[in-house]
Amino acid sequence: MIEAQNLRKEYGDFVAVDGSTFSVQDGEVFGIIGPNGAGKTTTLKMLAGLVEPTAGEATVAGYDANDREMRTHLGFLPEESPLYEEMTPLSYLSFFADLYDVPDGVADRRIHETLDELELEHRERQLGDMSKGMKRKVAIARSLINDPAVLIYDEPASGLDPLTTNYIIEFTEQLAREGKTVVFSAHNLFHVESICDRVVIMNEGESVARGDLDELQAEYGETTYHVYTTVEVPGSVRENGRYRRVVESMDAVERTREAARQAGGSVVDIRTEESSLEEVFLNVADSRKRRRGG
């Protein structure tokens, strides 16, 4: 559904995105993560056809990203989406429905259905009088006005309270379940981890790692083993009447088992613990820093 090939964006001497390559399958929720200034937003805007790449190409829904026709299949939600505050949600959404060539009857139905789903009341109130969360819901409704196949959401829950944030994350999950392809960027890696099928990690304009969470964890994460024994072995600590030793490989687990047997005891439990996406992300960032330093 989305193909990005060596996307590069320069602003004068500054390289915002340097050779970003990834693909997103139909119905997939794809996350783009990275620290501030990593090039996430620029990448999303290149996909949305808002920013022209200096080099490289991107296709979205089968169209070149710079093709205006592509936009009829896209719902784009920028990180900041200040609305026309003198308008009401209904007039605002109707206006955009017209621009997307949505027939009047369809538009009316879709607007009310979406606002119902988003539980947005006060539809005749001016947008300027609404809370930030309500405005964000209107912005999301606008991104759905053309019933797009692809959604590009840049920090959809940025700056919102936890309740609204959870609501929007769940709503995004629901959109993915309905078959929409979602490209999603967020600082909150817990959100990404909870809804994304695959992610690309960006740093300083480059996409430094990509894949599903398992692949990333395998490559950049750490799996630790908590080995519980009945007797004390070197490196273990007493815990609830048992001894726990933390090791980082199966070989070490076997060595612990042998040590316990020689001490007249046995291994009673082994638990594994895998890195979170946040830890993976920090590992990737650290490894790049070390590589540059070295």
Add this chain to the structure above:
Amino acid sequence: MTPRKLLRIAWWEVTRNAGGIDRRTLAVAFVILALFGLVTPLLLDGGVGLDDGLYRVGIDESSPYYPVVADDETFVVRPGADRADLRNGDVELLFEGATVQFRDNPKSLAAYGELRGTVERFNNEQLRLEENGTAAFPVSVLLEYRQRGGGGDSPRIEDDDAGDGGASDGTGPADDGEVDDAGPGDDPGSGDGEETDGTGDPTDGGGSGTGGTGDRGPSLGGDSGGGLGGISGPLSDDQVSGSPADISPPFPFQSLVLAFLFVIPLNFLIQAYGSTILSERINRRGELLLASPVSRFDIIGGKTLPYFLGGMALESVIAIGLFVVVHGELGGVVSLLAVAPLVLLFLGATFLGAMFARSFKELTFVTVTITVTLTSYAFVPAIFTDVGAVALISPLTLVVRDLQNEAITLGEFTFSTAPPLLCSGVFFGLGAGLYREEDMFDQRSLRGRLLDALVGPIPRAGGSSRLTARLDPYVALDLRTARQYVAVGGLTATLIPFVFVVQLLAIALLFALGEISLILVLVVVAIIEEIAKSLHVYASFQHRRFEPGLKTALALGVASGVGFFFAEKIALLAQLVGLPELAVGEAGLQGGIVPGPFALTVALFLLAPLVLHVVTAAISAVGASRGKRQYGIALCLAMLVHLAYNLTVVMAVV
């Protein structure tokens, strides 16, 4: 561009802003419009009548001067007043039979001076009613206003059928005592009487008559006369009689004031328009419109259309209103058509300014600059409406002439309206180059924005289109490169209207300086033309549209020079109205001059300018390919070469 979406955006712009206007704002707008409507008839009536009822005159209905005084609103008639009233200051003038008495104080003396003028006008009016005009005005003077050329011809005054002018005959000696006859041309006499300080006969001196006959006027464009419409003096229109003092320079003051009414609303219009454009850029409000499936041209067109139509609606009201008041009939179509490019020019300049401004504070500066500059552009040349063709630089001149019921040829109309129209196109085009995510929402420097705007129409070397995507890669590469060079030449050509307007403005401002004006115009020409040919080339190197190199730079110089050369021929328009008859016009619009013999025509009209533009553009392009400082040096060098050419080739022809 999709008209349906453009209109939808236009309607959205109207309803969105209409929803934001409260009743108080509407009330204020209504009051302003009402005042506007009130002031216009007052202007037409010769002012707001500040002098009305200024002087009190003691006079009885039996006095022969009664109708004279009663008809002048400056005076208030006080029948039955006597010397005691004059002494107490209750009246400024007191008639006793055919003599008038006044006191030796400033107001009384001023009242007397005013009375003399009133009497003189009254007498002239009476003489005009005479059936035997020759008897009434035995002296006939033909006035012919000549266009100012390089040599500065002086106006020629012909004495045609001179007769015995009504010599003054009423000089009366001032008497001591109460009565003081004041003669024509003299200050009111003063006496040292006991009660009053002087008296006089206001008819004295009114006897001189001058009959002005024959055609008159500066003959703009051949058939247009001075056409002062009785505005600047009785001698200047159908009322061709009066005293020599009535001969006034051909300055269409009232028509100018009325024409200025067309410009006033534009200054308010651009405030609102600039705000709506900038508001799209503040806090990224316009980002979602850019992300929607509409082109930026739909957005710009949609946002501009209501302001253009609104402006034209206002101008229509003014045009129709003025014609009804001035001529008592519907009209003003020509005025309206002439003002339309001006409306677009104001909007175009504001659009570009709003795309450059980074805050509302900067926008204020921009709109004030536009107001001053464009109002000057429209108004200053129009002052010379009755002097020379140079006035046609401004479309407002057409309005003035239309108000005076003068004929306007198609050539004159085109000459006046094409430059602002094309210039507005350049402004909108440059602004559209900035109407994209990368330029709208950041806080880049003005220089950076200018370069972005200029480089916008030049495609990237690696860019692809539906056509090139289907072609052989090598052919596609050549095609893309060719498109780049064509775009550079085309952009140069697009900037011609701007160059043209600057040159015309320079001519208008400098033509009165005599010999030096020619040199100054040539300097301006060299500067503006070299900048127009090279700035976008520099921008394209800065934005890496081209790889720096001597061959590339030279090719770009050729592309830009050729583009300029072809577009410069738009100056031919100038010949339609004879502006090059002015030496400075000829120098400034050298591209439009067609010398006599064919060989010379080819050499001077075609070959020499082509070589000049290519060479100087190449010089600048080579500098532009090597950096900012080198570009500056190369640009100066190109200007010097251009100036040297102007001073030799052009001066020789002129």
